[in-house]
Amino acid sequence: MTAGPADETLNRLPLGPVKPTPRPAGRRYDKSTLLFLGVPGLLMAVFLVYPTIYTIALSFNRGRRGEFTEWVGFQHYINLLTGDKSFLDVTTFPPEGAIWNNLLWAVFYTSLVIFLGLIVAVLASRVRYESAIKAVVFLPMAIAATALAIIWNFVYAPDANIGLLNAILDPLTQQGISWLGNPSLVNAALIAAGVWGSVGFATVILSAALKSIPSEILEAARVDGATERQVFFGIIIPMVSLPISVLAVTLLVNVVKLFDLIYVLTNGGPGVKSRVIAFTMYFESIPGGQFGRGAAVAVIMLILLLPIMAYNIRRFRSSRVT
């Protein structure tokens, strides 16, 4: 395939909503629709829609063996939110538990990824080896979270002959710090590994957004006597605010679905200190066999994603109004 036309078509790949084609007046419905939509529609109905309804219903049931045995109302939700310290513990300060950890991820992971992504994008745009830097930072996006976990398992190893971080700090600390074994460090260490994995994604999106700002606008502002500071906060930041918000939404979805990194690196530990919601859902249902409770955790995940679902639908619908 030649590079030119492929590039052109790729650039046409719409990243946002697009207007659908209206039905021409007088044309009838296509009879072959079922041929195209039948199998995918059936698969989505059986493996997506039906399980969602089943899981919501199961979350209000005792749910032994995943069957509808006894209606328990909101019992699982009440137990999770008030009786399970590994899920939410507000008796300590700061609070603890899986929900709290997800909140930590949502705040620190999201803001750090966007902040560092913006810095790398701006710095890289000023040098000739821009694409090389972006490729280096983007690289972790290609690899499995499992591999990322192994990489950071090495970096965080307490043994200064294995762990890069402890080797660097060794002259100061004189002893290996167990980053992942220390309850007060583990979440920060995990978030740092997560940030390392995602900054490249933010860099690529923000770099494209920065490049799409017409240089005439920047020129005009400078000619009119705007300082670099004013240009940055008055023009550049407002013009990349939409990409930043889309990016933030994506990262928040990542946070709700976060599982592999935690499962491989710490298995939720030490103790239950680094558990997140998706980890609890897996842990309660598959090894734990607590299907009703697991279903309730899955529904909590779904509820957290509902605003984003609504945002996507609204974005799509608003594009249809001509």
Place this chain on the structure above:
Amino acid sequence: MTAVAEEQVPARERTTSERIVRFLNKTPIHVALGIIALIWLAPTIGLFVTSFRPRSDIQVTGWWESFLQFRFTLANYSEVLSGQGMLQAFINTLLIAVPSTLIPVALASMAAYAFSWLHFPFRDGLFLLVVALLMIPVQVAFIPLLKLFAPTGLLNSYGAIWLTHTAFALPFGIFLLRNFFITLPRDLIEAARIDGSSTIGIFRTIVVPLSVPAIAAYGIFQFLWVWNDLLMALVFVQDGSQWPMTKAIQNLLSQYGTEWHLLAAGAFLLMAVPLIVFFSLQRYFVQGLLAGSVK
């Protein structure tokens, strides 16, 4: 930002000293970028170097010291591939990933064509449903699908994971490809229709060939998604001999947490294919991931 302004100035011949001054003016930027590159490369390079070091060396010196000793070996790879069954796991990953990519690519293209160029009742409403399904986390499917698959024996073959990966890939694929198919020239499709082409003919001879880059981007995204997946395999592959590499490596870590030579070699084998895809098909890959940001 000044860089943008500078580029506007017509380039004129610069002397060597001018170039050096220009470079030095940017020294803080170069230093900052050097540190960034180091932070992003060192952990991965460390893993790579460690995977080639003899076990006895790994225990006593850091990988950053290995360039002085210069003793490297392939023993870790042969041990992890044969002794730890990573070769079988590699094949298993392929057996899971290839059908879990090809099936959704084919089905999502067909459905996306229906949503963009065919007319049927409730088309836009159904498409909104697809957009809504984009956000459904796989977790909601675990319990009902395990119950559904249990009597069929699909959990002991790859059937269960193929079907689940396919179903969860469809909303995103349909969304992405429909948005691309819509941008195809209407005249071309109308002309083919008037010339008597069937809907299947139009799909095969016009829509698919013109959309190869978009379909490729989606295919690469989906392939790497499945290749890198651990969670679905944990739930839907129950026979240990069928585990993919992600599960095999997680198992390696939980059983032999300090066998660093095996972990490094295993993790690098897991990374190898995505890295090859990344370097050879970077453009499609980045585009696929960017578009995939809605997933």
